[in-house]
Amino acid sequence: MLSNQNRRAALKNILAGTATVAAAGSLASFTTSKMESANLALKGNINHSVCRWPYNEFSLDELCIQAKKIGIKGIDLIGPKEWPILKNHGMDSPMCNGAEISLTEGFNNKKYHEILVKNYAEIIPLVAKAGYTNLICFSGSRAGMDNETGWNNCVEGLKKVIGLAEKHKVVLVMELLNSKRDHKDYQCDRTSWGAELCKRLGSENFKLLFDIYHMQIDEGDIIQNIRDYNQYIAHYHTGGVPGRNEIDDTQELYYPAIMRAIVKTGFKGYVAQEFIPKQKDKLVSLKKAIEICDV
Template identity: 50%
Template sequence: MRRPAEDMPGSMTRRNLLRSTAAAAAAGVISPARAAQGPKGTAVTNGRLRQSACRWCYGRIPIDDLAAAAKRMGLVGIDLLRPGEEFEAVKRHGLVCTMTSTHSLTKGLNDPANHDECLGAILEGIEATAKEGWRNVITFSGNRNGMDDRTGLEHCAKALREIVPEAEKAGVVIHMELLNSKVDHPDYMCDRSDWGVELVNRVGSDHFRLLYDIYHMQIMEGDIIRTIERHHTAFGHYHTGGNPGRHELDDSQELYYPAICRAIVDTGFDGVLAQEFIPTRDPLTSLSEAVALCDV
């Protein structure tokens, strides 16, 4: 299910991303031909941490070209895809969808009025993901809209306890994403790791985990490595992004990803870290550099 533009993760909608990258190409910063070509060789040499890339960050690159580039780099798949042609594209290149999209980010499981729609979308995602033998689907808490966090936690737990048995039967894991409410997603409820960990404990199933977004939690909490060490059993998937700005993982931002990724590997993590940043220059070169940086 395609998420509405206002639900797009990060600080840019897909439309704005297309506009900005087109302008960059016109200015000579990004060559349209090079954007689809990218580096030729693999960026993965160690392979201790499996990696993928989020589709929405590379919206101007055709899905087949992105999948081909991801395969060359040594990625295992692409994140945040919808069943249908996007699934077929990654399969053509020997990749997987590392996280299946489902429902709205702002209208989520914290409001019982949304449960029928959200649980229906999650079930569709579970079925489509299981059919391919894949593993992960995404869900969201939704915005507070005046609701207190304790009530929202109870509503989310109730909804998840209803749908988790379907995930268990299918061998699929549902992930709720932690997002910042300070900069990018005002009013979003699942904006702190402690709240999310409490939800995981209440649901009580190995088939519900958190998507720990490093960029978002740096904004909300910091203390990234200690949080990973303390709560890694609740984290089933990771997203990257440079802070501030959600751009490249380079020296223009404050997070030191080699140390963070070593901490993830040291927990025995067997899931996927997905690169989720908005490139400011040649997209596939930036992606390849980030993948190499995180290949610890």
């Protein structure tokens, strides 16, 4: 945390023109990013977004400015308090948050239903009023629960808010996360599990967030699963495997082929970059990722 605070403080000094000599290297890198990220011409087959959290050292204003320069149209995982910032920059909020409790406390456990229903009932109308569509949700941890119990509990909880989502034309989107490495015991850890939940709810206002990184770890067969389950997918996240770093040739997935498979399904939603940049200049890494995914 201290490191992130120091980086944010250094960036503020740079932008204010009061950086110390020690921050000069950061300024040069930041300036280079701005110059190199300008005027990127894209093909328009993919709607590009980026998740907020890997770039927390930048203010949301600055991230919007730089993201727009490389053809990014939206910022993921932003809640109601910061939507006005996105609107000031003409940016979308392709995957809203703010109603969830946590990744581990989700709809598969009845003891969280009361607070989840309250939260989602409050946020769903706000999403609609802001002109957005997708609102994230989570299954929660198994905690010894079998699949059938998890599905039944999720259906019971989600049915209490899905009618409101339908009324406001908001889509509740459950994220697929790996339970092997990053989110031990998470229940919605296979595309087939999420798809079965979609079928049981039977609403076009409940779909899945297909995180490519997570699903490569837990199930693989990425392109075939995209083909088989695309009707249940509302959104995609990226990340290099292993490590969730850059999606370049340092990792095992070939993202151009994955993006072409997504386009071929007729998908019109967003693909959001959610890798953790290892390179010193994060904006250069982000620009490269957009170029890789622009098929």
